[in-house]
Amino acid sequence: MAPSSPAGRAKNKSVLRHLSLPESVHEILRSRILNNEIPAGAPLLEGALAEEFGVSRTTIRAAMRELQGERLIEITPRRGSTVIRMSETDASEVCFARYTLEAVALKGLTRGRRRELADRMDEVLAVMNLCAAKGDLAGMVEADTDLHRVVVEASGHPLIVDMWAGLNGQMGALMRSSLDRQRIELDETVHRHAELIAAFRDQPIAAVDAALREHYVRTEWDDE
Amino acid sequence: MAPSSPAGRAKNKSVLRHLSLPESVHEILRSRILNNEIPAGAPLLEGALAEEFGVSRTTIRAAMRELQGERLIEITPRRGSTVIRMSETDASEVCFARYTLEAVALKGLTRGRRRELADRMDEVLAVMNLCAAKGDLAGMVEADTDLHRVVVEASGHPLIVDMWAGLNGQMGALMRSSLDRQRIELDETVHRHAELIAAFRDQPIAAVDAALREHYVRTEWDDE
DNA sequence: CTGTTGTCGAGTGTCGACAATCGCCGTAGT
DNA sequence: ACTACGGCGATTGTCGACACTCGACAACAG
Numbered sequence: 001m002a003p004s005s006p007a008g009r010a011k012n013k014s015v016l017r018h019l020s021l022p023e024s025v026h027e028i029l030r031s032r033i034l035n036n037e038i039p040a041g042a043p044l045l046e047g048a049l050a051e052e053f054g055v056s057r058t059t060i061r062a063a064m065r066e067l068q069g070e071r072l073i074e075i076t077p078r079r080g081s082t083v084i085r086m087s088e089t090d091a092s093e094v095c096f097a098r099y100t101l102e103a104v105a106l107k108g109l110t111r112g113r114r115r116e117l118a119d120r121m122d123e124v125l126a127v128m129n130l131c132a133a134k135g136d137l138a139g140m141v142e143a144d145t146d147l148h149r150v151v152v153e154a155s156g157h158p159l160i161v162d163m164w165a166g167l168n169g170q171m172g173a174l175m176r177s178s179l180d181r182q183r184i185e186l187d188e189t190v191h192r193h194a195e196l197i198a199a200f201r202d203q204p205i206a207a208v209d210a211a212l213r214e215h216y217v218r219t220e221w222d223d224e
Numbered sequence: 225m226a227p228s229s230p231a232g233r234a235k236n237k238s239v240l241r242h243l244s245l246p247e248s249v250h251e252i253l254r255s256r257i258l259n260n261e262i263p264a265g266a267p268l269l270e271g272a273l274a275e276e277f278g279v280s281r282t283t284i285r286a287a288m289r290e291l292q293g294e295r296l297i298e299i300t301p302r303r304g305s306t307v308i309r310m311s312e313t314d315a316s317e318v319c320f321a322r323y324t325l326e327a328v329a330l331k332g333l334t335r336g337r338r339r340e341l342a343d344r345m346d347e348v349l350a351v352m353n354l355c356a357a358k359g360d361l362a363g364m365v366e367a368d369t370d371l372h373r374v375v376v377e378a379s380g381h382p383l384i385v386d387m388w389a390g391l392n393g394q395m396g397a398l399m400r401s402s403l404d405r406q407r408i409e410l411d412e413t414v415h416r417h418a419e420l421i422a423a424f425r426d427q428p429i430a431a432v433d434a435a436l437r438e439h440y441v442r443t444e445w446d447d448e
Numbered sequence: 449c450t451g452t453t454g455t456c457g458a459g460t461g462t463c464g465a466c467a468a469t470c471g472c473c474g475t476a477g478t
Numbered sequence: 479a480c481t482a483c484g485g486c487g488a489t490t491g492t493c494g495a496c497a498c499t500c501g502a503c504a505a506c507a508g
Contacts, residue, residue, distance in 0.1 A: 093383040160324070
């Protein structure tokens with residue numbers, strides 16, 4: 001369950017990376033937000049967090065900026081930061097953007113390459129299945145991300161990958177709340193991905209594109 | 225020549241906005257990089273900049289993080305920051321990404337809407353023409369950005385707009401170096417945009433898409 | 449009772465200093 | 479001559495303190 005380079009920015013030259021203080025704080029806050037341990041709209045107080053983590057406010061600030069870049073929090077100058085409150089519209093925007101980028105990646109893949117990738121996606125699907133069995137929500141989200149990443153990375157457009165990765169924060173929040181709140185069967189989610197992979201492997205581009213689009217539309221994201 | 229909200233993030237509720245120190249520094253540094261006053265690959269020393277601007281290194285750091293978000297500088301932990309060095313590949317990646325996003329926006333526009341937008345684009349084109357006459361490079365870049373922004377914003381997908389805007393930094397750098405180094409006639413650039421607008425107004429979607437793609441390919445970005 | 453102004457506390461913005469780390473370069477050993 | 483080592487200067491990482499701003503509440507005038 002590798003770190004999976006959460007924002008796609010980790011260019012781990014050496015596998016062992018010294019995580020800087022801000023990075024660590026960022027990770028923790030990120031996971032808290034994604035797990036709804038901090039409710040949407042709740043304010044993030046620098047002082048309180050600094051004391052809790054035993055670091056200075058400077059460090060907290062740096063972490064917050066990172067969170068802001070992922071659109072997970074909203075920073076209002078002089079007024080503080082709050083966990084972002086995603087409207088139904090926002091949710092569909094994120095899905096649309098993600099679909100758009102994946103569709104572009106898809107367009108550049110030959111049929112043979114797609115088949116090849118489908119195999120790799122199947123491997124990730126197996127992991128997702130395992131997570132579903134264990135009821136591991138975080139694992140599910142990570143598997144989903146990894147699965148889709150296969151496609152985007154295959155595009156050979158690093159910048160597209162970057163932009164796509166920038167969506168993962170919000171997308172993760174979306175998925176978790178969807179899987180958690182609506183009590184959708186995790187197995188159902190696995191099944192949907194299996195279908196997608198099947199289309200990916202055997203269908204012509206246009207059909208895969210349609211399947212991908214539907215993949216992102218099928219889930220109904222409810223407003224808070 | 226309005227501020228044009230450089231990164232599309234200014235939600236000026238009150239017209240008077242207190243520009244924070246980091247924001248100011250960010251603007252200055254950004255313009256320096258875009259004008260090649262700081263050569264690509266050159267290191268940005270926090271201490272030196274802090275002294276030059278009369279602010280603390282904390283402030284400089286915040287500004288640098290912003291620059292990093294725009295992919296204008298590269299921050300290596302413990303090793304400092306350097307102005308990004310764009311390879312020919314990078315350049316074409318930026319163009320491709322920008323084309324992709326604009327194409328998506330385009331796809332959602334009816335013929336009538338396109339015609340309507342073409343009128344607005346013509347207004348910006350006039351400004352661009354003025355800048356070309358004055359040899360105002362910065363103005364040209366800004367006009368280009370504004371012109372293309374018309375399309376993207378019309379898509380009604382704020383997230384797409386955001387991602388597109390995130391490309392503006394690198395795109396600006398690209399344009400300047402291209403216009404400056406290769407001595408392309410500014411008028412030629414204006415003309416190319418005029419053609420694009422014409423296609424936008426009168427052609428069917430597929431043709432506009434083709435024109436747009438060519439618009440981004442026509443210029444040859446040379447490696448440093 | 450209502451609208452306006454003064455004051456206060458909470459919280460962010462910025463700073464200067466200290467600590468940790470990296471790359472350079474002189475030195476020594478082979 | 480070449481490589482390994484270690485001290486040293488330069489530069490970044492982090493901190494705690496102070497300054498400023500904003501919103502809320504209270505006091506007051508009409």
